[in-house]
Amino acid sequence: MTAVPFLVLEGIRKSYPTPHGRHLVLKGVDLVMRAGERLGICGLNGAGKSTLIGIIGGAISADHGRIVRRGRMSWPVGGGGFHSSLTGYQNVRFIAEIFGADVKKVAAFAEEFSELGKFFHLPMRTYSSGMKGRLAFAVSMAIDFDTYLVDEGLGAGDMRFYERCREAIEAKKERSNFVVVSHSMPTIEELCNRYALLHNGKLQVFEELTAAQEAFAAVFSTEKVPFRNLWKIETSGAVQARVTGDTEDTLDVALTATGPGRVIAYWGNSTGTSARRDDIWRAECDADFLVGDRDMIVSRWTGLIAVERDYGATSLASEVYPRSIESGEPMSAEFAVAHAETRYLHLGVRLELGGPGTVTFRIGRPHLERRPAALPDMTASLSEVAT
Amino acid sequence: MVGTTRRALYIQFKVISALIKREMNTRMGHLSWVWLLLEPILHCAVLVVLFEVLRRRSPIPGIDPAEFMLTGILPMLIYMRTANQVLHATDSNKALLVYLQVTPLDFAIARALLEMGVLFFVCFGLLGVKWLLGSALEFADLLGVILACLTLGLMGLGVGLAAGAASLYVPWLGRVIPYINRFIYLTSGVFFTIQNVNGEYRRILLWSPFAQALEWVRTSYFPIMSREFLNLNLVFLTLTAMLCTGLLAERATRAEARSH
Numbered sequence: 001m002t003a004v005p006f007l008v009l010e011g012i013r014k015s016y017p018t019p020h021g022r023h024l025v026l027k028g029v030d031l032v033m034r035a036g037e038r039l040g041i042c043g044l045n046g047a048g049k050s051t052l053i054g055i056i057g058g059a060i061s062a063d064h065g066r067i068v069r070r071g072r073m074s075w076p077v078g079g080g081g082f083h084s085s086l087t088g089y090q091n092v093r094f095i096a097e098i099f100g101a102d103v104k105k106v107a108a109f110a111e112e113f114s115e116l117g118k119f120f121h122l123p124m125r126t127y128s129s130g131m132k133g134r135l136a137f138a139v140s141m142a143i144d145f146d147t148y149l150v151d152e153g154l155g156a157g158d159m160r161f162y163e164r165c166r167e168a169i170e171a172k173k174e175r176s177n178f179v180v181v182s183h184s185m186p187t188i189e190e191l192c193n194r195y196a197l198l199h200n201g202k203l204q205v206f207e208e209l210t211a212a213q214e215a216f217a218a219v220f221s222t223e224k225v226p227f228r229n230l231w232k233i234e235t236s237g238a239v240q241a242r243v244t245g246d247t248e249d250t251l252d253v254a255l256t257a258t259g260p261g262r263v264i265a266y267w268g269n270s271t272g273t274s275a276r277r278d279d280i281w282r283a284e285c286d287a288d289f290l291v292g293d294r295d296m297i298v299s300r301w302t303g304l305i306a307v308e309r310d311y312g313a314t315s316l317a318s319e320v321y322p323r324s325i326e327s328g329e330p331m332s333a334e335f336a337v338a339h340a341e342t343r344y345l346h347l348g349v350r351l352e353l354g355g356p357g358t359v360t361f362r363i364g365r366p367h368l369e370r371r372p373a374a375l376p377d378m379t380a381s382l383s384e385v386a387t
Numbered sequence: 388m389v390g391t392t393r394r395a396l397y398i399q400f401k402v403i404s405a406l407i408k409r410e411m412n413t414r415m416g417h418l419s420w421v422w423l424l425l426e427p428i429l430h431c432a433v434l435v436v437l438f439e440v441l442r443r444r445s446p447i448p449g450i451d452p453a454e455f456m457l458t459g460i461l462p463m464l465i466y467m468r469t470a471n472q473v474l475h476a477t478d479s480n481k482a483l484l485v486y487l488q489v490t491p492l493d494f495a496i497a498r499a500l501l502e503m504g505v506l507f508f509v510c511f512g513l514l515g516v517k518w519l520l521g522s523a524l525e526f527a528d529l530l531g532v533i534l535a536c537l538t539l540g541l542m543g544l545g546v547g548l549a550a551g552a553a554s555l556y557v558p559w560l561g562r563v564i565p566y567i568n569r570f571i572y573l574t575s576g577v578f579f580t581i582q583n584v585n586g587e588y589r590r591i592l593l594w595s596p597f598a599q600a601l602e603w604v605r606t607s608y609f610p611i612m613s614r615e616f617l618n619l620n621l622v623f624l625t626l627t628a629m630l631c632t633g634l635l636a637e638r639a640t641r642a643e644a645r646s647h
Contacts (some may be wrong), residue, residue: 083413086413
């Protein structure tokens with residue numbers, strides 16, 4: 001189908017001032033999109049994905065280049081564009097009004113879809129970033145656009161919410177186009193039918209998934225991100241070990257535990273960004289899992305069972321519930337943690353042991369298939385503290 | 388083409404009305420709307436009382452000194468508050484620029500309308516009080532009063548737009564302009580009028596568009612005031628220049644406002 005393009009970018013350049021001079025983020029990006037396309041733009045952290053989708057949506061002005069937009073296009077839906085002292089409802093009303101949509105309908109849909117409960121009528125400063133992302137996506141889906149721009153919003157929620165997003169996109173794909181930006185290739189594989197890699201200020205577009213996957217893997221394996229972290233294991237209380245550190249890269253965490261009882265691994269961060277779906281997309285696990293008594297979110301990619309849990313106002317963390325450990329039987333789980341938004345991340349493991357046992361953390365980088373030299377295996381033996 | 392323009396105007400109308408509602412929500416949540424109305428009234432009350440204590444004589448014989456003051460303070464507040472609010476309109480609403488159809492001009496118009504609305508409300512409220520107290524409401528030219536106040540508000544819009552655009556490049560302007568506005572407020576004839584100052588100072592005031600605008604308000608309000616010094620051409624010329632500068636500056640810096 002050779003439809004009229006609804007979006008044309010020609011030679012888009014964009015730089016930002018830094019203390020060391022201007023930093024060129026986009027070095028001439030060209031793109032033509034036609035009806036029926038769902039483009040997924042993938043790139044490393046800081047590659048300029050959000051800048052690019054901001055320029056596409058008009059939220060950010062480019063330094064040079066030409067943009068042609070046709071049809072109704074959404075704003076870059078991420079979680080911005082809200083006023084923190086207004087309630088979710090008041091913000092939704094504002095958005096519905098400026099897009100000339102039916103306020104009642106949009107609000108009803110957004111309230112239902114975002115599942116914010118009583119928070120919908122509370123000021124948005126009480127929201128976590130995951131909740132903002134959920135609301136933003138919900139509002140955008142409530143309004144009819146020819147093209148939806150989605151900026152990482154899908155990762156902001158939990159697994160179940162992601163499923164609902166996917167279904168919503170599925171339902172709209174006949175009539176609408178999508179531009180999805182994510183640092184998670186699996187998200188893009190699943191939602192899109194055209195793929196692009198943003199790397200070194202250039203956008204490379206692929207029609208074939210395999211070509212995109214190869215290019216993306218090549219970029220990721222050459223990525224050099226310094227590990228500036230200091231990992232430490234804290235043991236506090238009778239049955240708790242925690243590893244904290246900061247990183248901007250993806251880490252492998254291998255967990256081995258022995259002893260009767262149950263091991264709970266969790267991750268989150270201390271700066272208010274929720275753990276994202278991407279946090280565990282690479283997870284692989286060779287253990288069965290015991291389902292906790294909380295709401296379950298089952299990850300289809302890995303079989304991990306994660307429970308999203310709100311750690312107070314500042315942090316959201318996901319938990320993985322491995323199965324019960326029978327006495328003396330070793331078990332291990334591996335998962336990877338990637339954090340785009342924050343530098344500070346905590347990984348933790350909580351042992352609920354029925355007797356003496358040990359837990360081992362191995363931290364490494366999956367893309368390089370080797371561990372940084374500076375990062376030794378960390379083993380916390382809890383045998384002395386667990387009773 | 389007509390359809391496109393009409394559509395654009397419709398969208399802008401939608402955006403501005405949504406912005407006004409939103410601004411009212413943030414500024415008038417709970418009981419803060421009481422403060423919004425009370426603040427200019429208290430401002431007037433303090434100055435009027437001070438004026439009464441310091442000098443009891445009216446600048447113009449036959450005019451109630453308090454009324455003379457109020458016809459200076461309120462119109463100047465319309466200018467000053469509009470200018471200062473519009474100046475920071477883009478700063479405080481930056482997050483909304485993610486929506487393509489929302490522009491800094493919409494923020495400015497929304498704020499100016501809201502600010503003028505509040506102060507007009509206060510003015511009419513005070514007139515209502517005067518009427519309830521048993522005084523007759525007599526004007527030389529009521530329409531003139533309203534137009535003059537509107538002119539001061541639009542001057543505020545123009546100045547605020549231009550200063551807001553300039554402060555994108557020179558951020559400290561955003562902090563300095565309110566002081567300049569306060570200076571203008573104090574020297575443009577809130578406590579006096581062109582008619583009762585002498586010599587050099589009168590010559591300067593004759594060329595002040597703000598003093599002339601106030602003169603317009605007062606000569607339209609008080610039937611007994613003479614119009615011999617009023618220069619409406621100066622007022623209109625300045626208004627046109629300020630609005631044009633403001634609008635052009637906003638248009639020229641629109642991309643810059645979205646560049647971060």
